Amino acid sequence: MSSNRTIRPLSFNIVGESLTIKGFPTTRWEIVDLASGRHGPWTLDLQLYMTERAAYRFNLTSRSPRLFVRAGEAGASPHPAAISASQDVAAGWLDGEHRVLEADMPLAVQAWIEAYVAHHGEAPEEGRKKKRKGAGRAREIEA
Template identity: 35%
Template sequence: MTDKPLTQALERIETMPLGIVVERRRGVTAWVDWSWRPVSVIPGAGPVEPPCRLLMEGEGWSHSHAATLTLELFRTDTEGYRLNLSQDPPRLWVVMRPGGDGEELVPFTVTASAHEGEGYQIGADVVETVPMPAEVIALVRDFVEQHHVDVPFHKRERKRHFEKEEGRR
């Protein structure tokens, strides 16, 4: 697997920084000390210095601003954004990978495309969805309205393997 997001080769049009809020929770089994999962995003967040910035904590859990990633919207993926916006509620897919010590997971990329999110779920990455904030919904909706072009469906004709004169169907 590469260390670059799948969409890097596509033409980027719109971006927004998103702070990724990750929950660290004490493991429930003897084999795992801690579990990590994204729980929300902070639109327009500034950079965060490693390891992360603690936001809240309780008995056996904490929420931290773990990273600030750039949400990138591409003209070629508006169908994936439309599909996501049609869901209730719309989601963002946060992709996480093992950190330097191999035990904790760190945010790698974030996407609003249902198609790209599904693509990451097929691989070895940890992919979780978080609710899309209203500010991000507005950005994605405006982007889709401005750039989406419906592509008409064209049914392909099947080639015949044998001619009718040969006595076959």
């Protein structure tokens, strides 16, 4: 069940800049005018998930916290469909050959995510399980 504590609408615009790279024309797309609310040409709901708390913390402690927008297939005009504050989610989108655009995370969104993580607690460390002695190794057979 979601509540307004886990969902925040974000509005933005996408602008393209035509350029030539190694003789080939291309367009570089960029997110601009990112702000809370439903007032821009594009609006997506940023939803926070308990399972992504470690990714949110990693993003917040980076030098430049980012938001990631899944914007359709690479090569086509961008069509924003989802937004996330998790680099893990964005990496999954890239693996699916989607275009992912990045934007600086506004301070208000950083504070909101920080409050979410503080309220729900840090995600537990995903440590490795301790192996039994000799497990997974070939055993020597004495002749």
